[in-house]
Amino acid sequence: MVKLQQQKFEVFRALHERDRAFVMPNAWDAGTARILGTFGFEALATTSAGYAFSVGKRDSFACLSRAEILENAAAIAEATELPVSGDLEDGFGAGPEACAETVIGAVECGLIGGSIEDATGDLSSPVYELEQAVERVTAAAEAARGRPFFLTARAENFICGRPDLKDTIRRLQAFSDAGADVLYAPGLPDLEAVRTVCREVDKPVNVVMGLKGKAWSVDTLSKAGVRRISVGGSFARAALGAMMRAAHEVLEKGTFTYAKDAVPDAVVAGMMRARKEDRRG
Known part of the structure; x- marks a missing residue:
């Protein structure tokens, strides 16, 4: 298990060293992980x-x-x-020690990477002050040292009502100095902001796609300097959207045409792991 996890970590690290962005879609349970794993993606989140x-x-x-x-x-x-990288929220605690404990727990559960964000969850003060934010990333990086774990540090300004590109870059640079391996600022407003972030930092940059109003291609983002693309919860929302449209059709029209677009049972079954459990006797 340890050897396999180390191998996955090495593969994941190498993906960030290429001159083109790779897409790392986000699974939300074991079933979606198995489905996404059949499509040719090189890593999941x-x-x-x-x-x-x-x-x-x-x-x-x-x-x-x-x-x-x-x-x-x-x-x-x-x-x-x-390889799977985890969405580790804010590290599950304000203190640096909470971020360190979360990283250690993430390694123990099989993840080879994960992100720690600087959002506080407090609407009156939505992001941590820079000094505390850096201390949190430093603790996470120290916990990851010597372990097969690739640390992503997130600057949440743009999705926390603080559209300050200068401060976002300052934070990402400080997180890099603190030991983060990947830098991530969700919600950047335009492609020029993406280019600026990639130009001003010295670590691979992750950009999230699937947000409303942003439809940049992998090729466009690669040329802007991006090295990793995730989709956040957008695949999950797309799946929920299909379910809601089916429900509306049945309730409002009394028809079931949605089924023509449903994935055949045999196709999904073929993607799942067969585990026979003999419950007889």
């Missing part, structure tokens, strides 16, 4: 939003615990042969 929706919760620090996020991540990592 988890999504706290997708997981939260699947268990009837909101994607927030108040609703999701470290234990359940890591349990879900372990199921995803076990379901695929691909």
Whole structure:
């Protein structure tokens, strides 16, 4: 297990060293991990939003615990042969020690990477002050040292109502100095902002796609300097959208034409792991 995890880590690290971005879609349970693993992607990520929706919760620090996020991540990592990077929210605590504990727990559950964000969950003060944010990343990086773990540090300004590109870059640069391996600022407003971030930092940059109003291609993002693309909870929302459209059709029209677009049972079954359990006798 340890050797396999190290091998996955080496593969994952090498993906970030290429001169073209790779796509790392976000699975929200073991089943979606197995499905995505059949398409030719080279790595997967988890999504706290997708997981939260699947268990009837909101994607927030108040609703999701470290234990359940890591349990879900372990199921995803076990379901695929691909490297899996985890959405580790804010590290599940304000203090640096919480971020360190989360990284150690992530390694133990089979993840080979994960992201720590600088959002606080407090609307009156939505992101940590820079000094505290850096201390948190430093603790996470120290916990990852000597372990097969690729640390992503997230600057949340643009999705926390603080559209300050200069401060976002300052934070990402500080996170790099603190030991982060990948830098990530979700919600950048335009392609020029993406180019500026990639130009101003010295580590690979992750960009999230699937957000409303942004449809840049892999090729366009690669030319802008991006090295990794994730989709956050957008695949999960796309799946929920299909279900809701089917439900509306049945309720409002009394028809079932949605079934023509449904994946055949045999196709899905073929993607799943066969585990025979003899419950007789």
